Amino acid sequence: MPGGAVVFGTTDTSRIEAPVTLKTYFMCVFAAFGGIFFGYDTGWMGGVLGMPYFIQIYTHKPYPDDPRAAHIPADFALPAWEKSLMTSILSAGTFFGALIAGDIADMVGRRPTIIMGCVVFCLGCILEIAPEDVLAVFVIGRLVAGAGVGFISAIIILYMSEIAPKKVRGALVSGYQFCITIGILVANCVVYATQDRLDTGSYRIPIGVQFSWALILGTGLLFLPESPRFWANKGDIEKATIALARVRDQPRDSDYVQDELAEIIGNLEFERANTPQLSYVGSWLACFKGSLFDGSSNIRRTLVGTGLQCAQQFTGINFIFYFGTSFFQTLGTISNPFLIALITTLVNVVSTPISFYIIERFGRRRILLIGGSLMVVCQFIVAIVGTAAPHAQTPGGNPSAVKVEIAFICMNIASFATTWGPAAWVVVGEMFPLPIRSRGVGMSTASNWFWNCIIGVITPYFVSTDELDLGPKVFFIWGSTAALSVTFAYFFVSETKGLSLEQVDQMLRETTPRTSSTWRPHTTWAAESGKVEKVVEDKASGDAAEV
Numbered sequence: 411m412p413g414g415a416v417v418f419g420t421t422d423t424s425r426i427e428a429p430v431t432l433k434t435y436f437m438c439v440f441a442a443f444g445g446i447f448f449g450y451d452t453g454w455m456g457g458v459l460g461m462p463y464f465i466q467i468y469t470h471k472p473y474p475d476d477p478r479a480a481h482i483p484a485d486f487a488l489p490a491w492e493k494s495l496m497t498s499i500l501s502a503g504t505f506f507g508a509l510i511a512g513d514i515a516d517m518v519g520r521r522p523t524i525i526m527g528c529v530v531f532c533l534g535c536i537l538e539i540a541p542e543d544v545l546a547v548f549v550i551g552r553l554v555a556g557a558g559v560g561f562i563s564a565i566i567i568l569y570m571s572e573i574a575p576k577k578v579r580g581a582l583v584s585g586y587q588f589c590i591t592i593g594i595l596v597a598n599c600v601v602y603a604t605q606d607r608l609d610t611g612s613y614r615i616p617i618g619v620q621f622s623w624a625l626i627l628g629t630g631l632l633f634l635p636e637s638p639r640f641w642a643n644k645g646d647i648e649k650a651t652i653a654l655a656r657v658r659d660q661p662r663d664s665d666y667v668q669d670e671l672a673e674i675i676g677n678l679e680f681e682r683a684n685t686p687q688l689s690y691v692g693s694w695l696a697c698f699k700g701s702l703f704d705g706s707s708n709i710r711r712t713l714v715g716t717g718l719q720c721a722q723q724f725t726g727i728n729f730i731f732y733f734g735t736s737f738f739q740t741l742g743t744i745s746n747p748f749l750i751a752l753i754t755t756l757v758n759v760v761s762t763p764i765s766f767y768i769i770e771r772f773g774r775r776r777i778l779l780i781g782g783s784l785m786v787v788c789q790f791i792v793a794i795v796g797t798a799a800p801h802a803q804t805p806g807g808n809p810s811a812v813k814v815e816i817a818f819i820c821m822n823i824a825s826f827a828t829t830w831g832p833a834a835w836v837v838v839g840e841m842f843p844l845p846i847r848s849r850g851v852g853m854s855t856a857s858n859w860f861w862n863c864i865i866g867v868i869t870p871y872f873v874s875t876d877e878l879d880l881g882p883k884v885f886f887i888w889g890s891t892a893a894l895s896v897t898f899a900y901f902f903v904s905e906t907k908g909l910s911l912e913q914v915d916q917m918l919r920e921t922t923p924r925t926s927s928t929w930r931p932h933t934t935w936a937a938e939s940g941k942v943e944k945v946v947e948d949k950a951s952g953d954a955a956e957v
């Protein structure tokens with residue numbers, strides 16, 4: 411190891427990590443808080459765009475007779491291009507933010523990168539809040555804030571995956587998804603509370619609330635340790651040991667710490683020997699090395715990570731979060747847009763914690779397959795009922811059909827929230843080898859935002875009355891793309907439950923996605939690289955034991 415001492419490990423595959431303590435648990439739970447940025451920032455814009463005050467300052471149109479948000483007429487609105495620009499520019503910022511963040515996280519560390527993300531995010535918020543009606547500054551502010559969210563959303567996943575104990579890593583990273591859902595819910599509530607104000611507080615309060623997220627996350631992270639895997643990658647074994655001892659809540663000289671460190675280093679040396687990275691450009695090119703047909707090659711992992719995030723978006727979930735309000739309104743049963751958003755976001759929030767259990771009990775791959783299949787069924791039922799029941803879309807037209815549609819839309823959200831929502835993030839954090847992990851996670855996160863944006867841009871054409879006007883038939887499209895997502899998971903996603911990140915690397919080398927669930931660790935990286943202090947043969951049992 412450059413600049414470091416040789417670290418000896420164990421041959422015992424069950425001893426490569428210390429038992430989980432409450433402290434190690436709470437460190438990750440705190441980091442999951444970063445999901446709030448993601449959820450809240452995607453959640454407030456839609457509401458602000460419908461606020462009478464916000465519309466008035468950008469259009470200079472006189473207020474309608476009843477200037478309450480829920481009652482404003484359709485012609486008192488921002489032009490479509492402005493709405494689209496203000497909404498989608500966030501994704502542009504997050505896309506580039508996530509890509510750049512991977513590099514920075516390898517240079518200065520995971521923690522400082524997230525803290526930098528908080529600072530960038532605050533700068534963006536200041537730009538959004540400062541001027542009263544200068545579109546360019548608002549849009550730049552949204553771009554900058556987006557870059558901050560990109561930093562945070564990519565590197566939190568990386569950081570959590572690297573510090574979480576293997577037995578509960580899936581559940582803890584799912585906590586990040588839970589925070590996304592809470593962020594969306596809180597944004598909806600804050601926007602609801604301020605939407606009818608006819609002063610700058612209407613939109614400045616929802617934006618300003620975000621400073622508190624940055625303050626909490628940025629300050630809290632100052633007290634958390636850096637990822638030991640970052641220091642190992644840097645070749646600083648001393649700092650890696652200190653960080654590992656802190657994240658595992660063990661003394662520095664504990665065997666557990668030494669053994670886990672030996673695994674991290676053994677695996678890193680193997681990976682480096684496989685793909686030497688001599689220059690900056692070379693280190694990027696390393697993400698695309700190897701054969702597409704080799705399940706453990708870097709190019710395959712990069713494509714699976716970015717593809718999985720694309721597949722998550724094509725489950726169609728954001729159709730409901732972005733356009734659900736207008737869709738439910740066409741069903742005629744619920745007219746209050748806030749109530750509609752509240753129902754969908756609440757179903758999302760309350761069902762997500764189920765994933766904490768099932769992701770560790772049944773594994774990532776299985777829940778992706780089952781959850782995705784349920785989404786296919788639910789979305790096809792909504793499409794079929796909506797198309798077959800003739801007046802389902804006419805207010806009061808076919809109440810039973812409408813109830814069935816609403817019930818299956820809610821089941822669809824719950825299916826996503828318990829499976830694809832968290833599992834896509836969990837898998838992305840686990841599947842890359844250390845030398846390309848930060849870039850791989852960054853690219854995968856960027857892919858999530860890219861496809862999120864594309865869906866946001868194309869969907870209005872599917873549902874607008876002056877375009878394709880698909881109505882509930884749009885769920886035939888989402889049901890079909892969700893089926894493609896399930897197919898993708900079946901052929902390309904391996905089971906990573908219960909394995910250390912280094913064992914995941916071993917598993918990818920020895921199995922295919924379809925056989926991965928039955929793989930069990932049978933050797934350690936320390937043993938493979940001959941870095942076990944002393945091994946004696948137990949003659950009676952034939953087993954090797956260390957002394």
Ligand code: BGC
Pocket residue numbers: 452587590591722727728731758830831832858862
């Ligand atoms: C997705 C977002 C989605 C959110 C809903 C996330 O995992 O990436 O696009 O809006 O879940 O909870």
